[in-house]
Amino acid sequence: MVLPDEIQTERMTLRRATTADAPAVFERYAQDRDVTRFMAWRPHKSIADTEAFLSSQEKAWSTGEGHRCWALVPHGEQAAIGMIGASTSISGTELGYVLAQAYWGKGLMPEAVAALTETLFQLGVWRVAACCHVDNLPSRRVMEKCGMVHEGTARRYLLHPNVDPDVPADCHVFAIVRPTENDR
Numbered sequence: 001m002v003l004p005d006e007i008q009t010e011r012m013t014l015r016r017a018t019t020a021d022a023p024a025v026f027e028r029y030a031q032d033r034d035v036t037r038f039m040a041w042r043p044h045k046s047i048a049d050t051e052a053f054l055s056s057q058e059k060a061w062s063t064g065e066g067h068r069c070w071a072l073v074p075h076g077e078q079a080a081i082g083m084i085g086a087s088t089s090i091s092g093t094e095l096g097y098v099l100a101q102a103y104w105g106k107g108l109m110p111e112a113v114a115a116l117t118e119t120l121f122q123l124g125v126w127r128v129a130a131c132c133h134v135d136n137l138p139s140r141r142v143m144e145k146c147g148m149v150h151e152g153t154a155r156r157y158l159l160h161p162n163v164d165p166d167v168p169a170d171c172h173v174f175a176i177v178r179p180t181e182n183d184r
C-alpha cells in the first residue's frame with residue numbers, strides 16, 4: 001500500500017523516518033528504560049542500534065512493504081520526539097507508538113494516532129488496531145482517547161522483553177473501524 005511520506009496534524013508533522021533521525025531518537029528515548037519498558041524491543045545500547053532500526057525503516061519505505069514508521073516532529077522544529085508505526089493492509093492495520101518522556105502528557109500521541117487513522121481510512125483501510133501490555137495505562141488511554149474500542153484481552157500475546165524476557169504478556173487489544181453508510 002502506498003502510504004504518504006508526510007501527514008500534518010495541529011501541532012506536528014509526521015514524516016517518513018530516516019537514519020538521519022538516529023541521534024535524536026537515541027538521545028531522546030531509545031536508550032531510556034522508562035520509555036522502553038513496555039516496548040517489544042530492548043533499550044538501545046548505542047546509536048548503532050538506532051541506526052540499524054532506522055535503516056530497516058528506510059528499506060521498508062523504499063520497497064513500500066512491511067512495517068513503516070513516521071517521525072513525530074513538532075511544527076517549527078526538525079528533530080524527532082517520537083515515532084508512530086504501522087503494519088498495513090486493506091483489511092487491517094496495526095499501530096505502534098513511542099514518545100520521548102519530556103513530551104508525555106500533552107495529548108501529542110492521541111493527536112498523531114487520530115491523524116494517521118484518518119489517513120488510513122481515506123486510503124481504504126477498514127480497521128486500525130493497537131495493543132498494549134495490560135499494565136500500560138498511558139497507552140491504553142491513548143487508544144481510548146482515539147475512539148478505539150476494547151475488543152478483549154489476548155493472553156500470552158506479545159513478548160515484552162523488558163518486563164519478562166521469557167513469557168509473552170497478556171495484552172489489551174483495541175481497534176477502530178471505518179464506518180459504512182449503514183453505520184451512520
Ligand SMILES: CC(C)(COP(=O)(O)OP(=O)(O)OC[C@H]1O[C@@H](n2cnc3c(N)ncnc32)[C@H](O)[C@@H]1OP(=O)(O)O)[C@@H](O)C(=O)NCCC(=O)NCCS
Pocket residue numbers: 034035036038039097098099100103104105106107108109110131132133136137138139141142145
Ligand atoms: C503511551 C504514550 C505514547 C502516551 O503518549 P502521550 O502523548 O503522553 O499521551 P497523553 O498525553 O494522551 O497521555 C496519556 C496518558 O499517559 C499518562 N501520563 C500523562 N503524563 C504522564 C507522565 N508525565 N508520566 C507518566 N504517565 C503520564 C496518563 O495516564 C495519561 O492519561 P490521561 O490523559 O487520561 O491522564 C507515552 O506515554 C509513551 O511513549 N510511553 C512509552 C512507550 C509506550 O509505552 N508506547 C506504547 C506501547 S503499546
